[in-house]
Amino acid sequence: MDIPLCDLKAQYASIADEVDPKVREVIASTRYIGGPEVSGFEKEFAEFSQSPHCVGVASGTAALHLAFIGAGMEPGDEVITVSHTFIATAEPIAPLGGKVRFVDIDEDTYNMDVSQIENAITEKTKILLPVHLYGQPVDMDPILEIAEKHDLTVIEDAAQAHGAVYKGERVCGSMGALATFSFYPGKNLGAYGDAGAILAKDAAVADRMNRLANHGRADKYLHDEEGYNFRLDALQAAILRIKLRHLSSWTEERRRVAALYQERLSGLSGVIAPKVASFANPVWHLYVIRVPERDRVLQGLRDSGIDAGVHYPVPLHLQPAYRYLGYEEGSLPVTEKVAKEILSLPIFPEMTEAQVDRVVTTLKSLL
Ligand SMILES: Cc1ncc(COP(=O)(O)O)c(C=O)c1O
Structure with a gap:
């Protein structure tokens, strides 16, 4: 990648x-x-x-x-x-x-x-x-x-x-x-x-x-x-x-990358960019958008050398391991809807503006 x-x-x-x-x-x-x-x-x-x-x-x-x-x-x-x-x-x-x-989860913050x-x-x-x-x-x-x-x-x-x-x-x-x-x-x-x-x-x-x-x-x-x-x-x-001493500056760099994505993705039709709650100052462990035809877009990004991911594709209540709890499909509608649409884009403190631009350009070409 x-x-x-x-x-x-x-x-x-x-x-x-x-x-x-x-x-x-x-x-x-x-x-x-x-x-x-x-x-x-x-x-x-x-x-x-x-x-x-x-x-x-x-x-x-x-x-x-x-x-x-x-x-x-x-x-x-x-x-x-x-x-x-x-x-x-x-x-x-x-x-x-x-x-x-x-x-269930809140549809804005997940x-x-x-x-x-x-x-x-x-x-x-x-x-x-x-x-x-x-x-x-x-x-x-x-x-x-x-x-x-x-x-x-x-x-x-x-x-x-x-x-x-x-x-x-x-x-x-x-x-x-x-x-x-x-x-x-x-x-x-x-x-x-x-x-x-x-x-x-x-x-x-x-x-x-x-x-x-x-x-x-x-x-x-x-x-x-x-x-x-x-x-x-x-x-x-x-x-x-050692790493803890760098964490605050790494977090600021993650915020820089997230702000670049937010700016470039705002108003882009078909993409739901992350919404930051008024009470939150996130640390952007993941930058998660929602797109239609998520699996096709994910594959397209990967085929272009961009390692996107899905966190997480199958909610716990629908996992085989939790079948015994008896949750039916449809029991947590927001969770189930979001799981089909979410896509995690690359984000890390060292990410350059050019890398963000390449992800965004590739994403646009796939939509
Ligand atoms: C939300 C959440 N909880 C718990 C864990 C478990 O952490 P670990 O992998 O260190 O056992 C992880 C990470 O994998 C996680 O993302």
């Missing part, structure tokens, strides 16, 4: 002089598990996200798994979330004995339609799980109010929203009782392998999740409860610390 969806090679080239010596230093130190890089990253990421506590873990999926436990989820408890997301959002729920309930939450609440509901998809914050205030009214715990799935801002000041991850992040390589803050983190408001909950991520250890061979091996490793933590 001439224009990748996300250019990790260009990003590495821009920081290789920082990363390479650090990797050698960590290897020579032999502190591969735990240690100062992990605790340093946890402290710095908590500060960045305006949260009191951060627990580094092995992936965004592990973060969600532990956050459900941290929220006190018991067998039979229900979690309300969206179907328009990556499967990891819902994946740990059933193995923990819980049940997922999907609500995030949770908050007006549908109260209808989905039952006496078993325990957790509200909004997903800040594509890097755009969900409208959190109504969710926090509903949670307060019904005594529910809010977990933010912020896997795609590192540093995204809600209502001018609150950062994604700082609003729910718990929040989870992925540092999968292509994420805005990406490791060189799998990594993730949980943010928590409560010190005791953070402490328990920290122990659970490390085999439930209270001490080296003393285990308070059975846990997991969900640790963040020191090499990834060291790389993430």
